[in-house]
Amino acid sequence: MNHKNVNVIRMMMFFVNFIVILFMSIIIYETTELICDHSMARDFLENIKFIPTTPWKVPVFSLVLLATLILGVGIREKFGEYVRPVLYLFSIIDIMLCIAIMYYLNMSYKGVMLLPIANIVVYIEGNKKKYMFLVVSILVYILFDYDIFSIKFNLFSINDYIQHYTFTQRLYIFGIRNVLFSLNDVLFIFFMMIVIQNQVDERVRLKDLYDTLYQAAEESKISTIQLQEYSRKSEDMVKTKERNRLAREIHDTIGHTLTGIATGLEACIEMIDWDNKKTKSQMIKIAELSKEGLLEVRRSVSALRPDAMERLSLIPAIQKLADNITDCTRTKVQLHIEGTIKKLWIEEEETVYRFIQEGITNAVRHGKAKVITIHFQFDHSTIKIEVIDDGIGCPAIEEGFGLTHIREMVGLLNGKAEFFSQNGAGFTMYAVLPIRWR
Amino acid sequence: MIIFQGYQMIKQPIILEIGVFAGSYWDVPIQDSNKFFDEAISEFEKMNPGIKVTYRSGTLKRNYSEWLSQKIIRGKEPDIFCILPKDFNTLVSIGILKDLDELMNHDSQFDASKMYVNAIQSGQFQKRQYALPSEIAPVLMFVNKTLLAREGIPIPKGNWTWNDFYDICKKVTRDTDGDGQVDQFGTFGFSWQEAVYTNGQRLFEPDGSAAYFDSPGVVEAVEFLMKLNALHLNAKVTSNDFDAGKVAFRPFLFSTYKAYKPYPYRVKKYGQFEWECIKLPRGPKGNNVAELHSLLMGISSRTKYEKEAWEFLKFLVYKENTQTNVLKYSYGIPVLRYITESEFGERVFSAVSPEETFINKSLLSEVIEQSIVTPKFQKYEDALTMADKEIFQAVSMEKDAGKSMGDLNKEINEFLKNK
Numbered sequence: 001m002n003h004k005n006v007n008v009i010r011m012m013m014f015f016v017n018f019i020v021i022l023f024m025s026i027i028i029y030e031t032t033e034l035i036c037d038h039s040m041a042r043d044f045l046e047n048i049k050f051i052p053t054t055p056w057k058v059p060v061f062s063l064v065l066l067a068t069l070i071l072g073v074g075i076r077e078k079f080g081e082y083v084r085p086v087l088y089l090f091s092i093i094d095i096m097l098c099i100a101i102m103y104y105l106n107m108s109y110k111g112v113m114l115l116p117i118a119n120i121v122v123y124i125e126g127n128k129k130k131y132m133f134l135v136v137s138i139l140v141y142i143l144f145d146y147d148i149f150s151i152k153f154n155l156f157s158i159n160d161y162i163q164h165y166t167f168t169q170r171l172y173i174f175g176i177r178n179v180l181f182s183l184n185d186v187l188f189i190f191f192m193m194i195v196i197q198n199q200v201d202e203r204v205r206l207k208d209l210y211d212t213l214y215q216a217a218e219e220s221k222i223s224t225i226q227l228q229e230y231s232r233k234s235e236d237m238v239k240t241k242e243r244n245r246l247a248r249e250i251h252d253t254i255g256h257t258l259t260g261i262a263t264g265l266e267a268c269i270e271m272i273d274w275d276n277k278k279t280k281s282q283m284i285k286i287a288e289l290s291k292e293g294l295l296e297v298r299r300s301v302s303a304l305r306p307d308a309m310e311r312l313s314l315i316p317a318i319q320k321l322a323d324n325i326t327d328c329t330r331t332k333v334q335l336h337i338e339g340t341i342k343k344l345w346i347e348e349e350e351t352v353y354r355f356i357q358e359g360i361t362n363a364v365r366h367g368k369a370k371v372i373t374i375h376f377q378f379d380h381s382t383i384k385i386e387v388i389d390d391g392i393g394c395p396a397i398e399e400g401f402g403l404t405h406i407r408e409m410v411g412l413l414n415g416k417a418e419f420f421s422q423n424g425a426g427f428t429m430y431a432v433l434p435i436r437w438r
Numbered sequence: 439m440i441i442f443q444g445y446q447m448i449k450q451p452i453i454l455e456i457g458v459f460a461g462s463y464w465d466v467p468i469q470d471s472n473k474f475f476d477e478a479i480s481e482f483e484k485m486n487p488g489i490k491v492t493y494r495s496g497t498l499k500r501n502y503s504e505w506l507s508q509k510i511i512r513g514k515e516p517d518i519f520c521i522l523p524k525d526f527n528t529l530v531s532i533g534i535l536k537d538l539d540e541l542m543n544h545d546s547q548f549d550a551s552k553m554y555v556n557a558i559q560s561g562q563f564q565k566r567q568y569a570l571p572s573e574i575a576p577v578l579m580f581v582n583k584t585l586l587a588r589e590g591i592p593i594p595k596g597n598w599t600w601n602d603f604y605d606i607c608k609k610v611t612r613d614t615d616g617d618g619q620v621d622q623f624g625t626f627g628f629s630w631q632e633a634v635y636t637n638g639q640r641l642f643e644p645d646g647s648a649a650y651f652d653s654p655g656v657v658e659a660v661e662f663l664m665k666l667n668a669l670h671l672n673a674k675v676t677s678n679d680f681d682a683g684k685v686a687f688r689p690f691l692f693s694t695y696k697a698y699k700p701y702p703y704r705v706k707k708y709g710q711f712e713w714e715c716i717k718l719p720r721g722p723k724g725n726n727v728a729e730l731h732s733l734l735m736g737i738s739s740r741t742k743y744e745k746e747a748w749e750f751l752k753f754l755v756y757k758e759n760t761q762t763n764v765l766k767y768s769y770g771i772p773v774l775r776y777i778t779e780s781e782f783g784e785r786v787f788s789a790v791s792p793e794e795t796f797i798n799k800s801l802l803s804e805v806i807e808q809s810i811v812t813p814k815f816q817k818y819e820d821a822l823t824m825a826d827k828e829i830f831q832a833v834s835m836e837k838d839a840g841k842s843m844g845d846l847n848k849e850i851n852e853f854l855k856n857k
Binding site: 032035036039041042044045046048049050051052053054055056057154 | 510533534
């Protein structure tokens with residue numbers, strides 16, 4: 001709003017200057033006619049110090065120059081951003097235009113110089129440059145004065161025209177002239193007041209802004225510290241997670257193989273006395289199993305991924321698992337599949353594989369089962385898995401590391417895992433997983 | 439090149455305006471006062487296609503200053519204009535006259551030495567050239583031969599003195615018809631300036647910074663004037679007395695001599711007596727000459743056609759044909775010395791006065807060269823008017839010349855100092 005006020009005052013200054021030029025032009029023109037009508041031209045020449053400007057040139061040239069000055073302001077207002085690099089040039093042009101106007105007004109009016117000063121205040125940024133331009137234009141304002149110029153040069157004075165009027169007429173002319181001059185000065189003072197007020201307001205606003213900014217910076221410092229703490233904690237969590245994963249891998253792979261080997265070897269111990277041949281074949285299978293276990297350990301160490309899963313898709317991998325158990329132990333593993341087999345995402349395959357692996361391991365190790373039945377049921381959007389054994393079961397299920405891990409893995413895929421057991425009637429693991437279509 | 443020619447074709451002719459007045463500058467009757475300019479213009483336009491020269495005729499000499507001044511304050515002054523002597527200083531001071539030094543010095547065709555030095559000086563203001571004269575005229579002494587013959591006095595020689603002048607005046611100043619009133623006089627119109635100049639005195643510093651009205655030579659001139667005046671204390675001489683053949687001497691411009699000497703004006707104006715022109719009498723410190731009068735022409739400092747204006751001005755003051763026309767159509771003397779001294783000049787001058795030999799080309803050149811060019815500064819005319827008034831009073835009231843001139847000098851110095 002204040003910026004608007006500044007512009008309004010500047011426009012008023014332009015208007016007053018327009019009136020001043022018009023007024024002086026009328027005086028010059030009318031007096032010239034008066035002098036000629038009274039045949040006083042020769043006497044007039046005797047009393048002047050220099051040839052006056054041609055009467056018609058005074059309004060024409062000075063008003064054209066003033067219009068150019070206004071145009072310059074218009075361009076700066078409209079294309080402020082684009083003309084920024086040449087703002088200095090504009091200010092220099094302003095000053096030159098005013099010098100030309102003063103020249104055409106026979107150096108009798110210097111108030112027009114306040115216009116470029118106002119423009120400099122508005123448009124020139126940067127204190128140093130602003131003051132430089134202000135000093136130049138103020139010097140012009142001070143020095144381009146009739147009384148100073150007429151010391152060194154012969155100049156025409158507009159007063160020589162005014163001297164041609166009667167005393168009363170002169171009073172009126174000087175009166176009007178001085179009112180116009182004062183009006184221009186007063187407008188300039190107003191203009192400067194508003195500019196200064198704007199700057200004070202701006203400063204207050206800036207201070208508020210600074211305070212807000214300072215507060216925000218303080219808060220952000222605290223947040224940073226909190227974030228650092230959080231990041232440290234989450235790093236620890238990742239470490240813990242990774243440790244858990246490693247523990248699981250060891251449990252899942254080596255634990256499983258070793259269980260198979262131990263059970264197989266127990267069978268061998270029982271058989272060796274009465275059936276060497278069968279024992280030998282059993283031992284060969286155990287050896288193979290142990291080799292496989294070794295490979296799995298190596299693989300786990302390098303990639304921590306199930307080997308069977310890498311080479312085979314889910315069903316053959318599970319079949320392989322079942323065959324290995326059936327071959328190496330006295331436990332038989334049966335695999336039943338219902339529904340259309342679907343290709344699953346790698347995370348789901350892995351979870352299913354681990355689920356079954358855990359079920360078989362538990363059944364062989366703890367349940368002393370003779371038969372393990374695995375049911376797969378592929379539905380439209382889910383897969384149901386059951387691992388049922390006929391082992392000894394347990395009175396109350398204590399979920400150890402393995403089962404907890406399995407439940408977590410299923411949970412991560414939005415599935416559900418359940419474990420049942422009736423004492424002496426085996427153990428059942430049941431899981432439902434949603435299938436994400438591939 | 440083609441574009442340039444095309445430009446030339448569509449270009450409007452340059453119009454040079456000149457400011458002149460009707461009638462003769464020398465205040466003598468003239469049949470066709472514009473003839474000199476008309477001929478110069480038509481010849482100039484022929485030589486410079488693309489330039490037209492115009493002027494407004496009809497402004498009388500007495501209205502010319504005001505007319506020109508009005509043109510100036512309206513910004514419509516002619517490109518080239520005539521300058522009356524009383525206007526020259528003012529016009530230079532307000533800056534309306536172009537400084538011609540540049541133009542003169544850069545023009546290889548212009549050789550100032552062909553002109554009379556005095557003529558050139560008459561257009562100078564504080565050593566700068568602001569105008570050039572198109573014609574000049576020195577002051578001569580008009581002699582009533584019939585009167586002198588009647589009194590048995592021979593016509594004075596060319597280098598006669600104040601004493602000779604005074605003696606003749608004293609002899610002829612008398613009552614001829616015995617009515618107790620003096621009715622025959624020695625001189626009419628011999629002014630204090632002529633007395634000062636014939637005594638070789640200067641009245642001012644050239645730049646107007648000081649006046650020398652109290653110098654012994656000036657006082658001597660005023661005293662001589664008083665002595666002359668004392669010859670006919672109770673009678674006032676008028677131009678009617680002169681016209682009636684009752685005055686022996688009267689200073690005149692050469693132009694008047696040239697205008698009235700030939701038929702028909704000699705019969706009309708001074709038909710009752712024989713007359714001739716000789717040089718002015720010289721004082722103890724001076725020569726037989728007074729002030730040189732000149733018709734000055736200048737260029738407006740605001741002219742759009744500086745070059746063309748200079749060409750035309752040069753055409754007026756420096757061109758052989760134009761300057762020869764001064765002899766044919768006007769009553770002044772050409773500013774080009776070689777034309778004044780040419781055979782044609784000789785023919786013109788001897789045709790003016792076939793029976794006498796007082797006026798001839800070498801005498802004219804000599805008088806012109808010795809004539810005095812008055813100083814040029816803005817207050818010159820006013821200072822002279824002040825002096826004129828004081829000296830007239832001093833002479834007519836027979837005051838002490840030394841004291842009067844001392845007082846006057848103080849007064850004028852005061853006036854010159856106050857801006």
